Amino acid sequence: MTDPSPAAAALHRALEMIEPTTLREQATTDGGYVExxxxxxxxxxxxxxxxxxxxxxxxxxxxxxxxxxxxxxxxGGLSMSAERAKALTDLRLHGEQxxxxxxxxxxxxxxxxxxxxxGDGIAVGFDISEAMLARAVRDNRGPRAAYVRxxxxxxxxxxxxxxxxxxxxxLYLVPEPLRVVSELIRVLRPGGRIAIMTSxxxxxxxxxxxxxxxxxxxxxxxxxxxxxTDIFARSGMTDIEQEIRGLAQFVSATKQ
Ligand SMILES: C[S@@+](CC[C@H](N)C(=O)[O-])C[C@H]1O[C@@H](n2cnc3c(N)ncnc32)[C@H](O)[C@@H]1O
Numbered sequence: 001m002t003d004p005s006p007a008a009a010a011l012h013r014a015l016e017m018i019e020p021t022t023l024r025e026q027a028t029t030d031g032g033y034v035e036x037x038x039x040x041x042x043x044x045x046x047x048x049x050x051x052x053x054x055x056x057x058x059x060x061x062x063x064x065x066x067x068x069x070x071x072x073x074x075x076g077g078l079s080m081s082a083e084r085a086k087a088l089t090d091l092r093l094h095g096e097q098x099x100x101x102x103x104x105x106x107x108x109x110x111x112x113x114x115x116x117x118x119g120d121g122i123a124v125g126f127d128i129s130e131a132m133l134a135r136a137v138r139d140n141r142g143p144r145a146a147y148v149r150x151x152x153x154x155x156x157x158x159x160x161x162x163x164x165x166x167x168x169x170x171l172y173l174v175p176e177p178l179r180v181v182s183e184l185i186r187v188l189r190p191g192g193r194i195a196i197m198t199s200x201x202x203x204x205x206x207x208x209x210x211x212x213x214x215x216x217x218x219x220x221x222x223x224x225x226x227x228x229t230d231i232f233a234r235s236g237m238t239d240i241e242q243e244i245r246g247l248a249q250f251v252s253a254t255k256q
Pocket of ligand 1: 053
């Protein structure tokens with residue numbers, strides 16, 4: 001029997017957005033999310049990626065793992081709810097917009113963003129980890145929140161599909177962060193907003209080297225302060241804003 005719930009309708013809408021059509025036709029939805037990778041498991045090359053693919057970590061991610069990680073990055077004073085509010089402001093979210101939350105983990109931002117939308121608005125959480133997506137379906141689906149499993153380096157969407165695109169706490173984990181960023185920009189429509197949160201190198205050389213060495217062993221990359229502002233500027237984006245807090249940077253911009 002077909003599931004008539006609003007969450008099932010959101011899942012169906014998320015499926016309909018997938019391009020090309022051939023990919024959409026191969027997708028399954030048995031797990032409560034759109035599965036684009038079939039039986040291929042999420043890659044496990046580093047300590048950090050192994051954690052993201054672990055069901056135990058996924059279960060405690062939203063309430064324990066992330067708040068702890070954020071405090072380790074020294075994002076002083078910015079609680080999860082303040083970070084969500086910042087995302088909302090940076091993305092200028094409203095109405096019937098389509099939002100893509102890349103590397104959405106257990107949907108800890110996706111669901112919140114979806115609740116700010118109305119009518120046909122939808123927030124799609126996109127991630128590669130089965131464990132995280134299972135948790136997202138359990139804890140954070142809704143009438144305007146649905147999830148897709150795929151690789152952020154190859155987003156399965158036509159150019160300009162989304163009104164807003166975000167990627168929090170993930171670019172430092174993926175093998176090809178710059179390719180992911182170019183994909184984020186590609187699927188954003190002109191006039192749309194992008195917002196990322198990622199790592200930021202310190203100025204002090206000895207500390208920078210020490211932190212870079214330690215994080216590198218875990219599979220976490222540190223980015224220079226100007227790397228993403230420069231990429232956004234070179235892509236012709238405007239209204240570029242950057243906020244640095246401890247070892248984290250928040251960067252947002254408007255596509256032209
Ligand atoms: C630390 S979590 C971030 C979750 C959430 N965005 C947040 O801010 O709390 C990083 C996520 O990136 C996902 N991820 C890593 N590589 C990915 C890839 N190539 N494509 C999509 N997601 C990926 C992981 O599975 C994990 O759920």
